[in-house]
Amino acid sequence: MSATQVIAGRYRLDRRLGAGGMSTVYLAHDTVLERAVAVKLLAEHLAHDEPFVARFQREARSAARLAHPNLVQVFDSGLDAETQRHYIVMELVDGPSCADVLRDRKRAGIEETADIVRDACHGLAYAHRAGVVHRDVKPGNLLIAAESGTTKLADFGIAKAAEQTRITQVGSVLGTAAYLSPEQAHGEEAGPRADTYSLGVCAYQLLTGRLPHEYGSLTELALKQQQEPIEPASALRPEVPPELDAAIAVALANDPDDRYESPLDFAAAIEAGLHGQATEVTRRLAGAAVVGDGDTTRTLGDVTDATRSLPTWREPPTPTRPAPRRQPSMAEERRRSARNRRLARFLTLLAIVFAIVAAGLVLLVNENPGRDVSPVDRDTVEQQIDGIEQFLREHTR
Numbered sequence: 001m002s003a004t005q006v007i008a009g010r011y012r013l014d015r016r017l018g019a020g021g022m023s024t025v026y027l028a029h030d031t032v033l034e035r036a037v038a039v040k041l042l043a044e045h046l047a048h049d050e051p052f053v054a055r056f057q058r059e060a061r062s063a064a065r066l067a068h069p070n071l072v073q074v075f076d077s078g079l080d081a082e083t084q085r086h087y088i089v090m091e092l093v094d095g096p097s098c099a100d101v102l103r104d105r106k107r108a109g110i111e112e113t114a115d116i117v118r119d120a121c122h123g124l125a126y127a128h129r130a131g132v133v134h135r136d137v138k139p140g141n142l143l144i145a146a147e148s149g150t151t152k153l154a155d156f157g158i159a160k161a162a163e164q165t166r167i168t169q170v171g172s173v174l175g176t177a178a179y180l181s182p183e184q185a186h187g188e189e190a191g192p193r194a195d196t197y198s199l200g201v202c203a204y205q206l207l208t209g210r211l212p213h214e215y216g217s218l219t220e221l222a223l224k225q226q227q228e229p230i231e232p233a234s235a236l237r238p239e240v241p242p243e244l245d246a247a248i249a250v251a252l253a254n255d256p257d258d259r260y261e262s263p264l265d266f267a268a269a270i271e272a273g274l275h276g277q278a279t280e281v282t283r284r285l286a287g288a289a290v291v292g293d294g295d296t297t298r299t300l301g302d303v304t305d306a307t308r309s310l311p312t313w314r315e316p317p318t319p320t321r322p323a324p325r326r327q328p329s330m331a332e333e334r335r336r337s338a339r340n341r342r343l344a345r346f347l348t349l350l351a352i353v354f355a356i357v358a359a360g361l362v363l364l365v366n367e368n369p370g371r372d373v374s375p376v377d378r379d380t381v382e383q384q385i386d387g388i389e390q391f392l393r394e395h396t397r
Contacts, residue, residue: 070123200251244273
């Protein structure tokens with residue numbers, strides 16, 4: 001690309017700021033309004049994906065209606081006639097992203113993390129009230145303005161435009177899958193609480209320098225989200241207040257109904273947790289018992305040990321009288337049944353894939369007897385399929 005290229009007759013592209021599979025972002029100069037802007041050019045191959053282009057244009061118009069101090073403002077979008085490239089013109093944020101912070105410093109300060117999450121919560125709450133769900137909250141989309149220190153959330157609408165297109169295949173999504181909510185990972189519609197989950201993952205990573213679930217494949221991640229508890233941030237970084245741990249654990253709940261109803265509740269919980277307190281919403285959703293004078297932001301120091309089993313910890317019963325066993329509600333039973341059905345469908349699909357691959361290997365050997373291919377024992381294949389069926393029976397009850 002020439003350094004003097006001009007998009008839409010007014011945006012002069014000066015230098016590249018970053019690139020990804022979907023787009024490239026440039027520092028540009030708006031020659032009409034005489035100001036610096038950021039211009040995102042979509043990848044050339046997407047110009048021929050008509051469903052994507054239609055969704056992109058629709059979502060870009062929705063994002064352009066959002067105006068909030070904690071959101072990156074969209075100024076313009078369209079198709080450049082000369083290059084046939086679709087573009088978005090955005091507010092230029094002069095400062096690092098949280099991805100840059102993690103790359104350069106491995107983790108952020110505790111107060112710094114609380115500030116970032118609180119700002120992002122306010123931006124998300126505003127967008128949700130306007131009927132817009134981000135769907136792709138991740139460190140690279142959390143930008144920190146150098147002068148004010150304000151965090152701004154970028155790229156609203158891009159994730160929805162990408163849904164159901166070829167760019168969401170495994171190779172493209174693996175790097176950011178850790179920030180997807182469990183319901184998104186299962187292909188369900190992402191609601192506002194999916195954004196809260198993604199922001200909770202960012203908060204956890206900023207505090208600890210690692211993800212809640214380390215994974216090597218999408219299959220492994222999906223299984224860990226369903227089955228593996230998350231190690232508390234305070235176990236990895238002892239100076240993190242346990243109340244802050246609890247606040248983040250609620251955001252990371254597997255079931256959307258167990259997360260904060262609004263990002264503003266998450267913001268309040270983060271602020272309280274930073275000061276060693278817990279909001280009433282956090283205590284209710286995390287399952288902690290209210291003890292003492294009933295103050296809704298009372299310090300939870302007495303239940304610090306219980307936070308070691310986050311994200312669904314409970315204060316242990318008093319030794320004098322065992323706590324009665326609580327019967328699950330009908331809503332909880334329905335959620336549990338729905339989770340089991342989703343896991344069953346996922347594992348069944350996985351078993352089918354394995355069976356097809358195994359069958360393909362058998363055919364390859366049978367049809368190419370003269371080639372240097374290691375033989376496949378039919379009994380071994382059948383044993384593998386039997387093993388997969390046994391796995392499904394054990395994990396879908």
